[in-house]
Amino acid sequence: MSTHIPVLIIGGGLTGLTAAALLARQGVGCMVVERHADTSIQYKFAGISPRSMEIFRSLGLEAEIRAKRTGDQQGGGIARARNLADPDVQWGGQAWPDASPYSPTQPATCDQHVLEPILRRCAERAGADTRFNTEFLSLEQDAAAVYAVIRNRETGKEETLVADYLIAADGANGTLREKLGIDRKGPGVLQHWMSIIFDTDLSPEIGGRPLTSCFVSDLNATITPRPGGRWLLALQYFPEKGERPEDFDRNRCRELVEKAAGRAGVKAELVDARSWEMAAFLADRFSAGRCFLIGDAAHLMPPTGAFGGNSGIHDAHNLAWKLAMVVRGEANARLLDTYDAERRPVIAATLAQALARLQQWFRDPAGRLPPAVAIVNDYDVVFGQRYDSGALVPEDGAPERAFEPVAELAGIPGTRAPHLVIERDGETLSTLDLFGRDFVLLAGDAKWRAAADRLRKDGGLPLACHVLGISGDLAPEGRWPGAYGVEESGAVLIRPDGFVAWRAPGVETDIAGRLVQVLEEVGMRIGHRDGTRR
């Protein structure tokens, strides 16, 4: 007898665990298969963008992540100096500036090995089955299901699982992409780096200011403080000059720490030294049949801009609600095609932004990068991502660009719904707090709600409606119609991932008919004009 699971996730890293938490919170049965005995122990991703924090906020994890934070993005600055003793420090900006004009939350610094257990607990609490110390071996798929063989690494026992859908979250070195016959392209490996972790008593301040990270020009390296007197020194090594990761032994690392500190005799306890490759790749497709690639399995980008892990979190968010609605029978399977259509162009543009930043910092490191694109603001990249086609009704005449300027987000279909502070029953919240499971119609006229309520009640459609304004149930600060680009009587349909699907400038004559038509266009299963399901 094989075990049947609605969604099987291979890889219990950053993105696999995010996907599991999102699916399980929506009541979708899922299993995570991770070959390591526990979550990652490596220092990798640390800078959680405010858009990713919005996603974690929707999972109820905002406070827990902030309590466990491993740095302070808000207070600290990014410096450049010869070494930490250099009196002539140049200060750059903050890693992520204040996000309050755009978001109900702020960025956070939380190392991946601290964040992953939080995500794992969240997924398990919500009912996800997590199988650590378990390896994915092989898969087959047909029109009906995916058949995957896994092996428990402790007992050696193999098991065949039958899943409706599979998420490949098996990272940069996973095998699923190739097994699915998906190629990847890009400039490839660009640089070789060492991450050296050590404990020391260096002050996490430089020139009297708190430090987020410092580029140490004596070493061409970055040095970053972590809580509890721990430091991370990241520097390049050059295999073409005969350098190897194993050359970074205790003595060499101590010498490097002294150079970075700018003084001899610094006492430092080496914790870990490991290599990693900075690379740029993009998979040709993000899906094959019933299988979907997310995170580093789908794309790899240099950490310049800190977009890599954050993009993987957004992949999981884009895919989870679509899978949930298809598994629940609310949407047609074709909704899943929009995952590749939406995410791949945006990831290609994000990768180009990471490469442009890399070229600004290092010039063309391997001499084989495409000409750098014009750099856009970090927050345009993380908040302003724009889907031109997919689970949305595009509008005529909207300019085609991958990123909308964050300050101009105004409810265009395919962009993240603008954040507005609203008040409900005396409680202050954000428009973004209204989204998560069903489609949400924000409207300025009660007629919209009457129609939406009927479609939900009689047709079983996953649709909620909130009326904003003086006569409504929500009181927004400022004028919501202007912020969302409609008139006072208009309406805006928001997807569960907080992206705008469609908007009506004003009230329509046949509201129910129009809503049914739009929901069908974005992938919902609807039979008749009254919204009954086929």
Ligand SMILES: Cc1cc2nc3c(=O)[nH]c(=O)nc-3n(C[C@H](O)[C@H](O)[C@H](O)COP(=O)(O)OP(=O)(O)OC[C@H]3O[C@@H](n4cnc5c(N)ncnc54)[C@H](O)[C@@H]3O)c2cc1C
């Ligand atoms: C040094 C460094 C610094 C970085 N800094 C940042 C940053 O500041 N901001 C940012 O956004 N990103 C950053 N990144 C990138 C970020 O860490 C990655 O994008 C992120 O880890 C990708 O998550 P993932 O879940 O896709 O893959 P991973 O985290 O690699 O997880 C994949 C998981 O799949 C498991 N797996 C693989 N094959 C199998 C199998 N056959 N069976 C079972 N399990 C399997 C692996 O064991 C692993 O746990 C950094 C990366 C590095 C290396």
